[in-house]
Amino acid sequence: MSADSNSNYQTLVKHFQSISHFEHLSALGDWDQATMMPNGGGEARGAAMAELAKHIHSLKTAPMLAGTIAQAQEQVLTAEQQANLREINYQFLQANAVPGDLVEAKTKAAYHCEQAWREQRKNNDWQGFKPNLEQLMDLVKEEAAIRAEILNVSPYDALLDKFEPGMTTASIDSIFTQVKSWLPELIQQVQHKQASEPKYTIPPASAESQALLGREVMQILGFDFNHGRLDISNHPFCGGVASDVRLTTRYDEADFTSGLMGIVHETGHAKYEQGLPIAWRGQPAGLARSMALHESQSLFCEMQVGRGSGFLKLIQPHLKGLLGCDLSHEKLNNIYTRVTPGHIRVDADEVTYPCHILLRFEAEKALVSGELAVADLPDFWSSQMQSLLGINTDGDYKNGCMQDIHWAVGELGYFPSYTLGAMYAAQFKQAMESQIGSVETLINNGRLGDVMHWLQTHVWSQGSLLEIDELMRQATGETLNPAHFKRHLENRYL
Amino acid sequence: MSADSNSNYQTLVKHFQSISHFEHLSALGDWDQATMMPNGGGEARGAAMAELAKHIHSLKTAPMLAGTIAQAQEQVLTAEQQANLREINYQFLQANAVPGDLVEAKTKAAYHCEQAWREQRKNNDWQGFKPNLEQLMDLVKEEAAIRAEILNVSPYDALLDKFEPGMTTASIDSIFTQVKSWLPELIQQVQHKQASEPKYTIPPASAESQALLGREVMQILGFDFNHGRLDISNHPFCGGVASDVRLTTRYDEADFTSGLMGIVHETGHAKYEQGLPIAWRGQPAGLARSMALHESQSLFCEMQVGRGSGFLKLIQPHLKGLLGCDLSHEKLNNIYTRVTPGHIRVDADEVTYPCHILLRFEAEKALVSGELAVADLPDFWSSQMQSLLGINTDGDYKNGCMQDIHWAVGELGYFPSYTLGAMYAAQFKQAMESQIGSVETLINNGRLGDVMHWLQTHVWSQGSLLEIDELMRQATGETLNPAHFKRHLENRYL
Numbered sequence: 001m002s003a004d005s006n007s008n009y010q011t012l013v014k015h016f017q018s019i020s021h022f023e024h025l026s027a028l029g030d031w032d033q034a035t036m037m038p039n040g041g042g043e044a045r046g047a048a049m050a051e052l053a054k055h056i057h058s059l060k061t062a063p064m065l066a067g068t069i070a071q072a073q074e075q076v077l078t079a080e081q082q083a084n085l086r087e088i089n090y091q092f093l094q095a096n097a098v099p100g101d102l103v104e105a106k107t108k109a110a111y112h113c114e115q116a117w118r119e120q121r122k123n124n125d126w127q128g129f130k131p132n133l134e135q136l137m138d139l140v141k142e143e144a145a146i147r148a149e150i151l152n153v154s155p156y157d158a159l160l161d162k163f164e165p166g167m168t169t170a171s172i173d174s175i176f177t178q179v180k181s182w183l184p185e186l187i188q189q190v191q192h193k194q195a196s197e198p199k200y201t202i203p204p205a206s207a208e209s210q211a212l213l214g215r216e217v218m219q220i221l222g223f224d225f226n227h228g229r230l231d232i233s234n235h236p237f238c239g240g241v242a243s244d245v246r247l248t249t250r251y252d253e254a255d256f257t258s259g260l261m262g263i264v265h266e267t268g269h270a271k272y273e274q275g276l277p278i279a280w281r282g283q284p285a286g287l288a289r290s291m292a293l294h295e296s297q298s299l300f301c302e303m304q305v306g307r308g309s310g311f312l313k314l315i316q317p318h319l320k321g322l323l324g325c326d327l328s329h330e331k332l333n334n335i336y337t338r339v340t341p342g343h344i345r346v347d348a349d350e351v352t353y354p355c356h357i358l359l360r361f362e363a364e365k366a367l368v369s370g371e372l373a374v375a376d377l378p379d380f381w382s383s384q385m386q387s388l389l390g391i392n393t394d395g396d397y398k399n400g401c402m403q404d405i406h407w408a409v410g411e412l413g414y415f416p417s418y419t420l421g422a423m424y425a426a427q428f429k430q431a432m433e434s435q436i437g438s439v440e441t442l443i444n445n446g447r448l449g450d451v452m453h454w455l456q457t458h459v460w461s462q463g464s465l466l467e468i469d470e471l472m473r474q475a476t477g478e479t480l481n482p483a484h485f486k487r488h489l490e491n492r493y494l
Numbered sequence: 495m496s497a498d499s500n501s502n503y504q505t506l507v508k509h510f511q512s513i514s515h516f517e518h519l520s521a522l523g524d525w526d527q528a529t530m531m532p533n534g535g536g537e538a539r540g541a542a543m544a545e546l547a548k549h550i551h552s553l554k555t556a557p558m559l560a561g562t563i564a565q566a567q568e569q570v571l572t573a574e575q576q577a578n579l580r581e582i583n584y585q586f587l588q589a590n591a592v593p594g595d596l597v598e599a600k601t602k603a604a605y606h607c608e609q610a611w612r613e614q615r616k617n618n619d620w621q622g623f624k625p626n627l628e629q630l631m632d633l634v635k636e637e638a639a640i641r642a643e644i645l646n647v648s649p650y651d652a653l654l655d656k657f658e659p660g661m662t663t664a665s666i667d668s669i670f671t672q673v674k675s676w677l678p679e680l681i682q683q684v685q686h687k688q689a690s691e692p693k694y695t696i697p698p699a700s701a702e703s704q705a706l707l708g709r710e711v712m713q714i715l716g717f718d719f720n721h722g723r724l725d726i727s728n729h730p731f732c733g734g735v736a737s738d739v740r741l742t743t744r745y746d747e748a749d750f751t752s753g754l755m756g757i758v759h760e761t762g763h764a765k766y767e768q769g770l771p772i773a774w775r776g777q778p779a780g781l782a783r784s785m786a787l788h789e790s791q792s793l794f795c796e797m798q799v800g801r802g803s804g805f806l807k808l809i810q811p812h813l814k815g816l817l818g819c820d821l822s823h824e825k826l827n828n829i830y831t832r833v834t835p836g837h838i839r840v841d842a843d844e845v846t847y848p849c850h851i852l853l854r855f856e857a858e859k860a861l862v863s864g865e866l867a868v869a870d871l872p873d874f875w876s877s878q879m880q881s882l883l884g885i886n887t888d889g890d891y892k893n894g895c896m897q898d899i900h901w902a903v904g905e906l907g908y909f910p911s912y913t914l915g916a917m918y919a920a921q922f923k924q925a926m927e928s929q930i931g932s933v934e935t936l937i938n939n940g941r942l943g944d945v946m947h948w949l950q951t952h953v954w955s956q957g958s959l960l961e962i963d964e965l966m967r968q969a970t971g972e973t974l975n976p977a978h979f980k981r982h983l984e985n986r987y988l
Contacts, residue, residue: 022542041734041735
């Protein structure tokens with residue numbers, strides 16, 4: 001390897017650009033599988049996706065990388081190039097931790113499990129789902145054990161690290177223990193306060209009109225339809241690539257409010273993706289910072305903006321025009337801030353939501369450590385739901401441990417990101433308001449764009465150029481501080 | 495390379511299985527780009543598809559292949575394995591003919607050209623399209639020249655060979671010269687005969703109701719919706735993979751007849767794909783035999799079955815139910831067998847259709863040889879349309895040389911397959927009828943399934959296990975004989 005002083009770094013840039021092209025195809029395959037693909041296409045797709053995953057893995061573990069990275073680290077690079085090199089190295093280490101055969105086996109098992117889950121969930125078929133999940137969980141544990149040994153952390157920490165670089169079980173335990181100390185009482189206080197409030201009837205709305213409304217609301221939030229789409233899937237998600245972001249949702253014709261806020265949530269993810277630094281497209285430094293930060297953007301959209309009265313006032317005429325919905329923005333605000341313990345995480349209100357995460361965090365830790373067998377998951381679920389939210393889920397698997405896609409595709413370690421994201425979102429709002437004024441006032445004055453611009457400047461355009469603690473310090477003056485989340489809930493709900 | 499006697503062949507099988515997985519992703523990328531992708535996603539998609547094309551090319555030209563194929567040819571193999579090895583070798587030779595950089599450059603240029611063409615075609619923007627086509631045509635000519643030298647044939651022959659293994663310009667010239675000797679007179683005779691027939695008004699129909707009708711008609715033809723979909727694109731096509739066939743069409747709300755027959759046509763392609771031998775999925779022997787044979791199946795569906803009175807009688811109640819269309823099957827038959835020279839190939843009737851191909855065949859030969867410059871294409875087009883069909887296309891590029899997607903994606907050498915396909919279709923019908931009786935009678939007796947079963951047995955299930963001449967001999971008792979096509983037109987139209 002001779003050549004000019006910049007050659008090692010440039011070799012890495014080219015190599016990771018190439019990887020990003022295959023990841024583009026992987027994102028497309030995932031999106032299509034969830035939105036468009038007929039069931040009969042699943043087997044061949046699963047095989048193709050497994051082959052692709054193996055290929056991407058082989059590119060990320062190419063023998064030349066270790067040496068090239070080491071030599072690039074000796075080069076004179078700009079601060080941004082150094083950040084990109086740090087992220088390249090992180091991806092290399094993550095990929096190198098797991099053998100290609102295991103990647104392929106897990107991809108195949110995940111496709112098989114998720115394909116079957118789609119029907120099994122509808123049919124409340126735990127007995128059908130269980131063996132698939134058991135098989136997949138064995139592979140997840142194998143992966144966790146291998147990663148743990150290499151990173152010298154616990155197996156569950158090794159999974160967390162895939163989504164939240166540097167985050168540990170101990171940190172989350174500490175944060176979540178605090179939450180447990182005040183949240184149950186807060187839920188009771190809010191429920192008591194809301195008990196006397198009137199309940200409004202939600203008018204029915206066809207899926208077609210909800211989809212039209214969804215697109216108008218996305219436009220209000222500044223979603224760029226030249227670089228993305230909205231479709232339907234079993235489980236709402238934001239996929240695709242930064243230049244072509246694919247949102248999905250699902251519509252309940254008896255209650256449009258859930259699908260609508262689902263779209264607002266996913267649009268928050270999409271805005272992050274569409275706002276990532278264009279100069280770094282295709283490079284690791286150009287990717288979103290972490291999953292919790294991704295969730296912070298969707299939750300900022302959904303919770304900080306979407307459930308506020310300013311935004312609801314803004315979209316109310318669209319609800320009237322497209323759905324014929326006569327509810328005033330005050331009534332909408334009441335509906336969207338009503339706290340009611342329920343079965344479904346994605347339908348949960350802002351206050352009870354963390355309980356769904358506390359449960360899953362405990363379950364995942366125990367599943368990965370082996371303390372909890374897959375067969376015992378429904379009982380564990382029911383007892384936790386009982387103690388956290390007073391809900392019995394015995395026998396109701398579809399609204400219990402089969403409700404989420406995450407485990408059906410073998411993604412453990414992701415769930416904590418949701419509540420960490422809610423905390424980051426509250427912290428961003430506090431910082432934003434201290435800098436540019438109240439979000440509600442801005443929206444009421446037709447300046448939702450200023451809110452988005454702040455996020456664009458401080459979060460989206462940063463990609464992964466900064467590590468998360470530094471990003472938070474530059475944006476908000478401090479690292480993650482869960483107190484903002486508690487204060488936000490108290491301000492809004494008490 | 496030691497190991498058991500079967501190892502070289504098995505190595506090839508595994509290698510081509512892997513290639514088929516990447517081709518699955520390529521088919522998905524193409525379909526999505528034509529049906530779902532927003533314009534702004536084009537650049538990144540183009541780069542990803544070019545990377546993928548390059549990777550597939552590198553797999554098909556892997557250094558180990560030459561030796562492994564040579565050694566496998568010495569092995570004791572079944573007749574079917576030998577056929578697969580022959581097709582593996584054909585793919586290897588085809589891929590090896592062209593350098594990877596050229597494949598990548600052409601893929602990129604084709605994506606760029608086709609993306610822009612979508613809008614340019616709508617706007618009749620020849621000046622915008624011309625430089626893109628010129629750039630792409632240079633790459634096509636470069637490819638043709640390289641292939642020609644290696645295969646020791648003319649450049650255009652080298653392109654034909656990609657779609658019709660073994661077919662030559664000389665053979666097609668000879669067949670098309672015959673067609674030219676009788677077709678113009680036949681068109682005049684038919685027009686004279688039809689001049690006194692009444693013309694029926696086609697009722698308007700919404701795109702939504704046409705899509706519902708299309709799905710019902712596909713079901714009647716036995717399309718398996720567990721292994722495929724119907725969507726909308728600028729240019730109708732049949733894509734995807736055998737286990738997940740993706741049809742597209744476009745709807746004209748003022749005239750549903752064109753979109754409907756377009757769906758019938760593409761369903762013919764789809765039936766071929768869905769009927770390919772399952773035991774050979776993912777192997778070259780399991781692919782469709784040639785593009786002309788593919789077109790023979792779509793044209794069998796559209797022309798031999800679709801425009802016959804038995805089929806129209808079968809679907810008439812669906813037209814009434816979904817579109818409120820009161821036209822009797824006799825009137826539909828009249829509409830679907832009306833001969834009217836027109837601008838658009840895909841809307842052409844069965845009799846004038848070959849003229850559209852004769853024109854394109856002459857244009858392609860001249861473009862590839864350099865006798866015709868891209869800049870002169872519109873004039874060439876207009877003069878040929880004038881002499882073949884009496885139509886002036888001066889200044890009407892969107893309905894002239896910009897109407898098809900083929901050149902916009904750099905696919906030259908494909909067009910002759912349409913008319914060769916019509917000839918194969920007529921020959922299949924003649925053979926089928928001599929074996930199981932009249933297609934019209936079968937359909938009238940509710941036995942459309944028997945017609946499909948014959949095709950399944952003699953064509954679809956054969957994949958590429960036989961070479962085309964042998965397939966035709968086994969199915970029809972002779973190799974391609976254009977006389978059947980002439981007889982079919984005379985029987986139906988005179």
